[in-house]
Amino acid sequence: MSFKVRVLYDFQGEPGTAEMSISTGETLTVTRTDVGDGWWEGINSKKQSGLFPEAYVERIAASNPPSIPAPVLQPPNPQNSWGESQQSHHDDDWDDDWDDDTYSEIGNNHTTNQQSIYSNEPNQNQLSYSNVDIPNMGNNSIDNKGTVTKKSLNIFSSYVKSGLEGYILSTSPTLPVSKKIHIYREGDEIIGKWEVISNPYTVQITSPKKATKMGGLKSFIAYQLTPSFSNVEVSRRYKHFDWLHDRLMAKFNVIAIPPLPDKQVSGRYEEQFIEHRRAQLQEFVNYMCRHPVLSTCEVWIHFLTCTDEKQWKLGKRNAERDQLVGANFCQCIEAPEKEILSSLVDPRIEENINYVTKMDQCIKNLMNTAQDQQKKCGNMYKREFMKIGESFFALGSAFEQNQQGMYSKASVDVKNIGSTYMIIGKLYEEQAKMDWQPLFDKLYIYKGITSCLPDILNIQKMSEQKKKEVERTSQGQQTVLAEVRRRTDIITYTAFAELNHFQNERDTDLRLTMKTFLQEQLNFYKNIVSKLEDTLQQFD
Structure with a gap:
């Protein structure tokens, strides 16, 4: 049974395939919906047929309630690709x-x-x-x-x-x-550290x-x-x-x-x-x-x-x-036997939540800056330097108007200035791939990490709350209480080990990225200075 759909997003079909290009607002007639998960087949107003993403269209409601169709049998597929x-x-x-x-x-x-x-x-x-x-x-x-x-x-x-509750209370099966x-x-400085x-x-x-x-x-x-x-x-x-x-x-x-x-x-x-x-x-x-x-x-x-x-x-x-997923993964962890005092942990957790939140926001800001600079390098900066170059080049060409075909050193020198600035414009276009784009890609990874860390720290807080709840209601069941405290400590050690790894990454990998970025910037501007110096020497 065919039906009409409206296109929500533009889609450019891959040349040489059965994909069909569609445009926002276009109306299509769907002829097949069993092509594959995510693909439909249809016909456009020009009677062209092809495949397009299901997610790019919405069904147009019929004016009258549609009759209930007969159940559609799935096409036979006796063998999968295994x-x-x-x-x-x-x-x-x-x-x-x-x-x-x-x-x-x-x-x-x-x-x-x-x-x-x-x-x-x-x-x-x-x-x-x-x-x-x-x-x-x-x-x-x-x-x-x-x-x-x-x-x-x-x-x-x-x-x-x-x-988490099942793990803390030992109600989850031991795997x-x-x-x-x-x-x-x-010591108390590094509470948790991965092997x-x-x-x-x-x-x-x-x-x-x-x-x-x-x-x-x-x-x-x-x-x-x-x-x-x-x-x-x-x-x-x-x-x-x-x-x-x-x-x-x-x-x-x-x-x-x-x-x-x-x-x-x-x-x-x-x-x-x-x-x-x-x-x-x-x-x-x-x-x-x-x-x-x-x-x-x-x-x-x-x-x-x-x-x-x-x-x-x-x-x-x-x-x-x-x-061994979720909280049950902690069954795999061998942590120190020494019990961690809440008076030591609680302020550290709050401090780290604030730290990670601040890091997350600053990484976002720098990502936005990197993305903005990348766009400007390929558009605004390039366009401005090309404009400067074209202006100088036009002036140099004007010098030749009354030379009657004779060589003019002044004309050549001014045109060289223009050519140099146009070259600098092209350098800007390519430079973002060397510094701003790699910086953005690295920050993207760390943005994902800083997005996860607050959830990990909140898991630790939830486990601590569960431990305190058991301490209030255990009524002298020391064996149960000892196991709850032990499992809560394992989660705490795990949270601090992950924080320690993040800080090590920050101090090594992220620091190296910043150094590489700065070196690329330095190389870029040295290249610009070199080209300007070469142009200046031609005046001698």
């Missing part, structure tokens, strides 16, 4: 907000129609994946530039009360733990590739990740990062998870966007590698190393069935 029945293994689907297909190929022995984003890069060891990333907008918002941002959902609102995570204390990473490593993201399937109907970008501990390249696309991030957020509510770059609908195949997305994902990966807990967790290592289809499927199912 080679097994979907009906029998719903939990094996790779569904997410972007795509209804599963992760079709894990090993490097499959081929698809792929092309390198850069002409000088060979197309080697690529993986095959499923269809193009399009969001289900149920939990997302979208701006007029095609950027999709997840709503700021409080992950603690739905389960922290029961999960088997394969590996203990150690926290150390260094140092014993085998540090790095992961490089390179060679983003565009690939297609189904005769070009579906497109996606795959990024190549190479961990230093294995030197084995794996290929992942954004939807797999998104799945990983969801698993990390579900498991670690007492650890700050770095954010992913926002999802993008329009312009997602442009070379500049793809390279910037790669750099943003690299920042995410770098933070993960430096964190003592996140860098060694099973789902992260599985994400970095798995190249076998069956093993990937098994690891994915294990991650999604993990019971």
Whole structure:
């Protein structure tokens, strides 16, 4: 049954595919809604048909109440891309907000129609994946530039009360733990500190590739990740990062998870966007590698190393069935036995809440400044220097009017001034990629961390409140009270260990970023001075 829809946002279809470009306010006739999660097929007023994102349109209400349609049978799909029945293994689907297909190929022995984003890069060891990333907008918002941002959902609102209470009161089942995570204390100054990473490593993201399937109907970008501990390249696309991030957020509510770059609908195949997305994902990966807990967790290592289809499927199912999530994750933590006094902790927690809030606001402000400067470099600054250059160049050209074709040194010198300022304008256009954009990307990571830390500190406060409640009502049950105090201390040690890691990152990684930014600024202005000096010497 067809129906009419109104277009809410502009969408530019990818050339050479079945995607159809649509414009805001346009009316379309929908002919199919079972193309795939997030895609509809329809016809525009010019009788052109094609695919477009469901989230970009709204249904036009019928003037009369519609009759109840007969139930629509789902098209047969006996096999998913793992080679097994979907009906029998719903939990094996790779569904997410972007795509209804599963992760079709894990090993490097499959081929698809792929092309390198850069002409000088060979197309080697690529993986095959499923269809193009399009969001289900149920939990997302979208701006007029095609950027999709997840709503700021409080992950603690739905389960922290029961999960935290169950852990504190030992009503949650005791779960088997394969590996203990150690926290150390260094007097009253450093209440909690994660165990140092014993085998540090790095992961490089390179060679983003565009690939297609189904005769070009579906497109996606795959990024190549190479961990230093294995030197084995794996290929992942954004939807797999998104799945990983969801698993990390579900498991670690007492650890700050770095954010992913926002999802993008329009312009997602442009070379500049793809390279910037790669750099943003690299920042995410770098933070993960430096964190003592996140860098060694099973789902992260599985994400970095798995190249076998069956093993990937098994690891994915294990991650999604993990019971050591939320407050129960604290069962994995081995903290100091020394009890922490509330008189020591409470003022520190309030102090750190104020500190993190202030940091969060200042990071936001600097991000806004960086973004503003980046725009000005590509527009206003470039335009102003080009205008200056053109004015000088026009004056130099005017000098030639009465020279009757004869050489004029004054004319050449003035025109050289104009040319130099036009070159400076072009330098401004490119410079933002060297300093302001990397600074913004780094701040984006820390903005995500400072957004998580208040929730972690509030979990500690909630656990402390629960402990005091038990102390008032325990009526001499010393065994119960001792266990409650112990588990509350573990959460407190964990919160302070995470704060300590954030401060170390601030003093090393963020400080290095500021140094790099300043060095790039210095190099830029030295380059400008050099060009002005060269122009000045031509007057001699």
